[in-house]
Amino acid sequence: MDYNEDKIDEYTLALLYLVTHERQEGMGARAWKGFDWETLNRLHEKGYISNPVLKAKSVGMTEEGFLKSKELFERHFVKEIKTLLFPKLTPPAKKRWEQIPEKIRKDILENVWCSKCRTMVALQLREGQMSGSSVLLKGTCKICGGAVARVLEPGS
Ligand SMILES: [Zn+2]
Incomplete structure (x- = not known):
């Protein structure tokens, strides 16, 4: 299957906003990581989340990742x-x-x-x-x- 990885990354990052918790202003947040493994790896490589290989059920989000996630969530899913x-x-x-x-x-x-x-x-x-x-x-x-x-x- 040939699919657009950047788009998957973008929507996954947007959806991570829905499952964030432990938000600390300026320090990022944590998010539950029940998403496609390879996508999470790419988001990690892009600097938005911590390494998803760790055993915890949630993944750390960098401040940049959290803000980007919030922006994408609002862009794609918030009703106009x-x-x-x-x-x-x-x-x-x-x-x-x-x-x-x-x-x-x-x-x-x-x-x-x-x-x-x-x-x-x-x-x-x-x-x-x-x-x-x-x-x-x-x-x-x-x-x-x-x-x-x-x-x-x-x-x-
Ligand atoms: Zn115009």
Whole structure:
């Protein structure tokens, strides 16, 4: 069978996040190791986990491995809706943004220039912050997924 090892490694590392325990901030974590043996060996060679040959039922994850695992898990398995509902806005940006009537906010988010699509697109709002006295909204294009941003001048 000819399969894509890098992809297997990526998904296995992502799934390891589900079985992590003993997480120590900055020090990695441990994860149960009921996964394909050769894949675990490759993840070890890539520096994400400790040597899986040891007898323990779990394997040590390096800090890099844990963070990568978390990122991949979120990328592949977390339902999009969570990020849709909770864009991260700084408190002053949130305050300004929420002063704008909802209908206008909707119009603003649905008419953002995407330089990749070369047209006006809907912005998937991810974060917002103040830039001087303007509100800077950042997110991704709902068509191509590329980064897009919109600046709201004061009084607009
Ligand atoms: Zn686009």
